[in-house]
Amino acid sequence: MSSNGSSVTLLDLPVDLLLLIFPYLDAASFLSLTSTCRALHNPDFVEDAMYWSDLVRHQFRVPNQPVVQNDGRRWKRLYKRMRTQSKIFSWGNDDKGCLGQSFDMPNLPGQRRPVMRRSRHISCPGEMEGTEQLGIISDMQCGGWSTSLLTSKGALYTCGVLDGLQFNQRRPPYMQQPKRQPTALRFPSGMPQPKDRYDPVTAIKQFSSGRSHVLALSDTGRIWSWQDIELPGMHVKFVHHSLTEDGRERGTGVVKKVVAGWNKSVALIEGSGIVVWEPLQLSPEECDTSDAALVLESTVVPRTRYVESQNRKTAEGSSEGEDVGEVQSFIVLEDSILFNTSLGKVFAALITWTDTAQTVSDPVELSIPAGGEANAEASFVTDIQGSFRNFAVFTKAGDVLTSEQDRVMPLLTNQHTNRRLFTRIPALQNKQVISLAFGDYHFHALHSTGEITSYGYEPQSCGALGLGGHGVPEGRLRGIRNRGIGGDGHLVPHAYTEGRRVWFEKEKQEWISFITSGGADPQEGAARVRMAIGSPGPNAQGEVSEWIEQEGRDWEGKFGIRGQGEEDDGLGAYFALSVSAAGWHSGALVLVNEDMAEKLRKAVEVPEHPPGEEPQEDVASSAQPSYESSRATPSTSDTAPSNETILDRAADWGRYFLGLAPYNVNDAAYDPNAAHLRTNTTARNQPGPSNRHNPQSQNFGASPRPGYKYIWADDHFPRLRLSDGTEMPGEVPFHEWRYGRPEWNLAWEDGE
Known part of the structure; x- marks a missing residue:
């Protein structure tokens, strides 16, 4: 009732206020509300992108996809299908059982009984086995010898081995033994295991598979690291950085994202910037007696601590890192780190890591070719993705430019080169590409239509292209x-x-x-x-x-x-939600x-x-x-x-x-x-x-x-x-x- 005695209806409220109310409703309540009248039952409300994307990402822990974050209809459809239709497909080189698929039975003439053997190469997508009892799969990533899955309950599962070269087992042959089916990654004894019950300290909301280790971020903001499927994960702490673990999304000490690279671990920490350290390598005995590891040696990528909302000022009155902008996303290659910022710029920095010095060079801005376009959107970078030695940048104009670490190195080492920095593959330009997943020599593009396309080459015809x-x-x-x-x-x-x-049919x-x-x-x-x-x-x-x-x-x-x-x-019938690649193999999360x-x-x-x-x-x-x-x-x-x-x-x-x-x-x-x-x-x-x-x-x-x-x-x-x-x-x-x-x-x- 208003002050003059007239009643106020829901439709009298400003639209901005209604949009602030929607996030407090579950899906059933939201659909019921928007069905009450014709004014609310229109695409602007029913397919509100902010509501559905937030619901899918938080309820099912699906990673954000910046290219399609404003596509409300897509997120709404994904919400409906995620409950019952998520399946994992894998293909490529099945070294150490990383594909999670069963034995083949070859059909040879004159053979009395089939011989059980595992196919070394799988060239068509096959469904990973043993995932039915895991519940809803929300994300998957490939490592050097592994494939890891994240469930909607925040539990991590891995098949294969995390480190195929590590000799740290207590029994012969002293190497990590392959897990042929998804196996839950454990936490230290006495802590809640996500597969058994929910606890924000151990429930994972974001993770990253590196060549030989897995990094994860829990609901509270705690960093966890695994080096072996059979050993519990370690809580990562720093000597030089204080972390906030109260579940907040923003604030000093809050970890925004973790990335497990080829040979480095990296986290974006608000107030510190992009922090780099060596992956944990603990003995089985150390894992048995401790639940945390203190990182003594770490370094920060210069000029990456700037946060627009905090508006930190130096003595000269200018914001520190204002010319760089706030870091939006970053990747870790073999010897470098690349990141894009809120100003639409992309930077690269060289990692130098020896026994006596651990440093990261000042970031160098990479020039984005306009490709003949006169508008600023053609050179405004919205995202960067990549791994090992390859990467790609996405522009606001819809271009996808690919490159590799070797092309960046001359800029980072002050050497002259006439080689072009980026390649413009025709099949990736303005084709609704959401993400690129890079293996050693092949890569895949995920399109907003739910399709996956393949590029590069597959060594020894291992089937990595799918x-x-x-x-x-x-x-x-x-x-x-x-x-x-x-x-x-x-x-x-x-x-x-x-x-x-890539065909799934x-x-x-x-x-x-x-x-x-x-x-x-x-x-x-x-x-x-x-x-x-x-x-x-x-x-x-x-x-x-x-x-x-x-x-x-x-x-x-x-x-x-x-x-x-x-x-x-x-x-x-088959809609790919995400795609991943590493080494000589690939995988995809597909809604069937x-x-x-x-x-x-x-x-x-x-x-x-x-x-x-x-x-x-x-x-x-x-x-x-x-x-x-x-x-x-x-x-x-x-x-x-x-x-x-x-x-x-x-x-x-x-x-x-x-x-x-x-x-x-x-x-x-x-x-x-x-x-x-x-x-x-x-x-x-x-x-x-x-x-x-x-x-x-x-x-x-x-x-x-x-x-x-x-x-x-x-x-x-x-x-x-x-x-x-x-x-x-x-x-x-x-x-x-x-x-x-x-x-x-x-x-x-x-x-x-």
Whole structure:
């Protein structure tokens, strides 16, 4: 009731006041309030970005994503899906079990029982096992030999080993032993464990995986450090810095962020700046007898303590570090630290760490190329991301510029160089890129659409790009070419125009296996297959791989699933929330809409024949031994070839047919157990009912199970008109581009 006796309604309140009230409401109350009247039930209120982003980040501990922090609709949809749909996928080199995936069972002819072995390389995303009982996964990060997960309860889990080179175990072989499934990181005895009950001192709100250690920040603001999965974490304290551990977000001594680098630990502490120290290395005995470690040697990055809100003044009346600005984000590379500030600037500083001196140089500002843009947004840096030796900066104009530590070093050591500092990859510019995750030689981009694209190369065809085909043709149709003695998988130049997406749908893997084997008529498409994945030049491979990319881009729309049913919230069946990479492996936190995924599976499967029209088995074909019985019964003939000989002949024939003669595939990258080389490619096209129920057709992605075929079973290998005027050979009509042939930008490395 107002002073003049008139009543005041909720709508009479200023909008700013309403926005201040919303954060005090839970999701149910907020939606009920905005449904009370038409004035409140509009996107400005219902999809308020501040409300939903704050709710998702605090309730589920999801890291902030500055590029999309104002996208209220996206955060609202994420809130709904985070409760039940978060899954972890991993791929790449499975050194020390860091991928958290189970054993493979290879299918060798004549083998009486399967041999259990772990695949060293996994080239397609696979779901990490043992995560169902962990609850909601809110973040994941890869380390040098590990993959770590953070749950919505604030518990950390890790698989693999934290330090693959550390000899600090009490028992032989004295090295850290791999954990094949996610294992909870422990705290000192007597302290609450987050997996058991909540306590703000041990509940983790932000963490970082380095090459060989993990740093974490609890709800109270305490720093924890782990060097071994089997040893408890240590509370980090400093001699020269006082920390505030009362849960506040701002204030002197509050830790804003921690980063575990390649060989350093770093924290942004308000009032101190960016503090650097060596990762803790304690013996098992020391971990047993103490719950904290005192850091004696640390250093601060100069001119990083400035905080705009506090407005500290020096004797001259100017704010200390005012020309630098307040640190917004920072990264730790092998020998340097880079950070961006509130002024839109980015700086780099050199780390010098010896037994006698531990220093960080004065920051040097990096010049951001405008790229032909006249507005200030083109050079205003909003974020910086990177690890080991690679990094990227994001600008307000939507540009993403990549670089590496070697390009920065001349500036930090006062050496002259003509080398450009940044690279502008076409596929990353104004493509709604949220974040970049860098491994040793490969990196991924996460887009706001929930898609992940891959760049760089995978050493020894280890599968780090996540594009499939460990050294075999499926990966070539995605644009991978093998080079060198080790068979390193490099992307064709065409892949940097639009990017190559990581596929999570199993059906896409079946489809590309089918296309790789030659399609519906392998003999008719043989010349095109050889041209696309066996030619010394990359042009045909690059353009065909882009055609493949476009066909797989809108998989749900292509088969009429998008926009159908209440379960479609616009995020798709597979929506990547975050991506991480380190060393030779990668991982992603993906929201999986099982209802939509099941619809997709059903949409691509059709009966081979309508009911009542099944052909009769003929006597000749039914008298032949089945595929299962023939491969399960070893030959006893003295003249019968060995399993190795059968595989070698199949491999040789496959190489010849696919144009993969030795000039293009070396032994290190060649996998004789590939499904498309274990059977005769033409067998699945032979007439007769026996072929319809033969598992051979399943090896080629033509049939999911007996009596059914995939919807693409009659498709041919693509025949295209290439951009240089070349017409691919064949008798089938030319295939059209789903989104039009791109304007190739193959010289992007030479331009700005």
